[in-house]
Amino acid sequence: MKTPRRSRGAVSVQRVLAIARKEVMHIRRDLTTLYFALAMPLVMLALFGYAVTFDLDHIRVVVADEDTSAESRALLQHLFAGDTFVRAGDVPSGDDAEEWFRRGRAGVALVIPRGYGEHVARAEPIDVQVLVDAADNQTAASVLSYVGRFGMMENERLVRERVGVAPSRIEARVRALYNPALRSALFLVPGLIAMIQSMMGVILTALTVAREWERGSMEQLFSTPVSRFHIVVGKLMPYFVVAMIQLLIVLTGAVWLFDVPIRGSAVVLAGMSALFLLAMLGQGLLVSIVTKNQIIATQMASMTSMLPSLLLSGFVLPIENMPRPIQWITWVVPARYFVDASRALLLRGAGLSAVKDDILALALFSVVLLGACMVSFRRKIA
């Protein structure tokens, strides 16, 4: 059947909407997936807001007090005075401490040698050993800095007790901007938004075309007078709406539950999210078109979207610490630009000029990915 060329080439809103409506009917037949899609962001938000944190206290310390003098007891008393360190138990000597580490019952061991009290009383230098389970390097690093600070304060106290005054020192008064309480949630949530968006965007669209290829309904679609442009745009539309709803859910949850501020322009943020979404949806559709197989589509989709968003976007792991080759790879991860820009907008209140590079990058990604969709669609038909 020959179709007039004009009707194939023209961009018709009607046709786009028809495809979109068909897609919506597909979605409605499988509401469970939709519920998952809407519930997942909330679950992730809750997880990242509450569970994923680097803030540490109540560090369990096992004590080997080989001196048991008044001075050693005073040291211990001061150490466990606050919330930072908790006394997990006592062992006769330092050698027994490792077993506590292996069983996971303590992360630090304090070994006070015999003669500690005497040395302090005679004002002679004496060393106390602090064994740290460094298998968890983040905890260990925090422990080291806490211990260092404690050592400094304890020494000052001893000197002051002796002499009545403390030596002069240069104190660094630290104030954290944008996040005075240094809550991990504020750091993680902007990146979390990126991750959820990228995941959902890619996965949802990845499943649509692949499913149609497998069922055979894709060929049926091609026999209609609808051009590939209409197909691409029409298919994307419902998922775009769903993803924007997700964004709204996540932002509301973040602001409401975790007091994440929106210091910059909300309009710019919305526009940027839309661009990012388009890029991600385009990526999903591309995967879908290329793989034609649902299992592979889903796995490729999650590998190319979830993992990079989690690991390479600057979300949890800092980019500047990565080896050079991997830093280069992050340049082609759209999530990286979104994380960067959303942190600046949300937390630091940066203006449009500061994030325009990121926005341009996202726009470029959208155009390239969506264009690739249309091009590869054609190849498959022919």
Add this chain to the structure above:
Amino acid sequence: MRGVLIGLIALVRKELLQTLRDRGVLFMLLVAPIVQLVGLGYAANMEFLHAATVLVDQDRSPESRALCRAFAADSTFVVRDVETVDEAERALREGAAQVAVIVPQAFGRELVAGHPTSVQVLIDGSDPTRGVQAGAAIEGFTAQQAARAHVRWPVGVSGVSGVSALPRVGLVPRLLYNPRLASRIFIVPGTAASILLVVSTIVTAVGLSREREMGTLEQLLVTPLSPLVLMIGKTIPYAVFGLVDATIILVLGNVLFDVPLRGPIDVVFVGTTLYLVATLSIGLLISTAAKTQQQAFMAGLFFVLPALLLSGFLTPVSAMPWWIRPVTYVTPTRWYVELVRTVLLRGGGYRDVATQLGALAALSTVVLTVATLRFRRTVG
């Protein structure tokens, strides 16, 4: 009984051959884990290396200039001088610097007089971990500077015969298991858990749903094998692949990232097998509940992500709030990550991971039972 065994072996062989022929699945089972491990291992570097610092010297005394020079000389800080506090704050806001150090006006004078002095430090709180690290680095640095710039005593204190007559307690840290505090050594064991989790949960769930959708599952039911044997036969290949993956990860982790193997390796394999049973059961359970492949995938994802985040793989369980801890007890990933870390890094043996093995066994039993019951019901 013998007939069942023969049938089972035949089924397992069929499944293995089928999987080996399916390139896509093979890719997912073998190549993807390697890529993930290598990528993550190299990317994960959470140590604090250097901070972009802006310095505002409001004092311009010899002492303040000495301090600024010392800052610039230290390789931990990449220092840029600016004129005003506003410029410093702008640099922080735009992300050009992570730390701003402001030396106040009377600094030099106070230091010479022996009074306590301070410098103000502004850190970019939008990245708390690194902000805190930067702040701590500066605190340590200024303390060092004070000690170096001769400890000064307030005027009028007599009877102090010198610094050496004062008590000095040194808290000497010794780092066990990971003396260089390398992030990789912490993360790679967790990566093993995550890769295995994805393979055995999502791939299983989707694979089994796929068979149901395609109708090939019903064909298998015509064979004289009971549904139970069928189920075991279908999941064994994934278990095999899981073990293969685990071995690859261990070897690569050791070769590429210096992850040690200090404990007995059989403990690792026993733990891995238990973990695989637990996660495969979960995959099976999902496949019995999901109606389409898409649903199976989403449900799998729904389980995998929290399981990963709550496992202590990226962030320590001890840092989590108390009301989340109970949830981590029913997460097999948490126990497996602990087990692997204890054996690999701390040299633990069976007795040290008894809790973890017990928990994994308990979880496996429960989930496997539920999955089996459901499988029988939906298929039989």
